[in-house]
Amino acid sequence: MNEQLARNSAPWPPTPLVLQDVRGPSALGGGWRRSLELLHLMALMEFRRTYTNTVFGYVWSLCRPLLLFAVLLAVFTHIVHLSAGVPDYPVLLLMNIVLFGFFAESSSTAVGSVVGQEAVVRKTQFPRLVIPLAVVVTSLFNLGLNLIVTFVFILAYGVQPLWTWLLLPVLVLWLLVITVPVAMILSALYPRFRDVAIIWAVLSTALFYATPVIYTLNGKAVHGLIGKLVSLNPLTPLFECARRWIITPDAPVHGGPLPIAVPLVLTIAIGAYAVWMFNREAPRIAEAL
């Protein structure tokens, strides 16, 4: 046993002994490399865990967006005629649900993520940022699988392949730029304010309707105050672009400088706030738990 230990041991003394400051917990405590590896492992294992325990594994997680899709499709083509005048409405709806589903799943799982990892946070030097990020990455695996299914549907529906499909990674990246900061803010707030969970449940439902998921803007803003809010939503331009790049290249542009600038500025502001706030909260998360 001791031989084995000796073999594993690095040459001793390992490096010149340099005293370095112990800086305390932080968002990326322990260095970039360690944080990245932990992120990878945590997300991978969570993903594997989700799909090895169930009989049909992945099929179940695909069922959720598909079922939602089927219900909404029935409602909006047969009861409320939102689909009128929207070409390829069913596949557009499916794609939108998959994209928004990623945002909704990541953000709602992120809320309790830090508290859920209480043991790790309170008892090891764990890079705090990795926890909400792992949640997002796990959802990202799901998104990838769901997108494959979505594209099968799109092709089967008869939509012609477009060169702009190559821009799909840009869409996903854009989605991440919005989702990650939200996940960071929620996970950092929750240990101190437990009602964040309830507020976010309501808020994300509101966002679902304030984003062109089940409807399209069709070149002009939806009327009134609600319309203004929708066009300010940072997610709106993303879904508008997704529609034109993936399904309907000639969909009218919902133009004007304001509807582009405001969501963009909001996206940047949320991102900056998330970084500032997470850095501020990270050192004291362990004490708040």
Added chain:
Amino acid sequence: MSETARTHLQHGPVVIEARDVRKTFHIPEQRLDSFKERATHAFTPRVHRELDALRGIDFDVHLGEFFGIVGRNGSGKSTLLKIMASIYRADGGRIRMAGRLAPFIELGVGFNPEMTARDNVVLNGVLMGLSRREAERRLDAVIDFAELGEFTDLKLKNYSSGMTVRLAFSVTVHADADIMLIDEVLAVGDAAFAQKCMDVFRARRDAGKTVVLVTHDMATVQSFCDRAMLIHDGDLRYVGDPEEAALRYFRLNFSGAGGERLPGDIPDVNVRMIDVWLTDEHGERVENVEQGTPINLNMIVEARRELICPVFGFHFVDAQGAAVFGFTVPIDREQGEADVVRAGQRVRIGGRIANPLLPGRYGVSTLISRNRSAGDLALHLMRVLDFVVYGTNIGPGSVSVDHDVVAAVEQ
């Protein structure tokens, strides 16, 4: 470890340097956990109770030392460990370290019961600062050491607690950090595995690794630590000789508000001494023992509060206070009988002890502690008896031993 070795260690390079480390917890009198509470209390001043967990701690740990941190519950020792492990941030002062730290203060943290042992070992290895590739390379060694070869792909939730602890310890050891921070680790596992742990700690120490151990088990401190530090109410009370640290710990523990009293008049905290005496072979009380005749020790104690799994330790000390020999006795119980002494119950301990002592003045100290498997918590310490061994066969040291050594002139 010999005196020279200890001196040598203290002059080795410093690997942990703490200067004026401070930590204050702000404990709200009323926890405001929601926005509504925040809003409704917005104009009432927030009442905080300030708790100075650490009030300026200075110490150095040298390369290859086994360093103990002792103190009562709430003394600040765990807070200090958490600051060293980057779990809390110090409010003031500075800690510097050299080398890679296993940032773990408890075994098995981060184990996910839903995952297999294999996955858990890799994840934990990375948590302790190994690269992923390195963690995977050491997987077999970790499993071997934990003696869990057949269970690699079993989910951790199907492991027994003992198996989990073995796995956790094995990961910690194989993470091969330069500095190990350990909080009360030795109270886990069965006796054989505890022994294995101890062997590993020795091996680590001999390999030049530094171990910092937080405990309130003085037996561990006295037998393993090169130096120890006593913390009380956030203040550093002593750094140095582990025996002295342990003694001061006991004095603090058994004298209430921190005043130091002689060991002789320790008030009865957990146990009250009813009587203690020596007898000769006819059962008559004696004050002194003839050299070479067995010592018949008798003691009656009364529990002041419930004692769970108590163990009675006896240290025979010489005139200078150095231990000559000792042993421990658990309460003799039938299989399956609860090992609990209720408050007010009396325990009688007695029996014959071989007497190797050379003529001189000796004392007996009693240490009542909780059984190792139940946490090893010291309950009580007292010097109970002084006696004289008389005889004519005076030799070096304190004991004589049987021997078969023969000297003969060669033909």
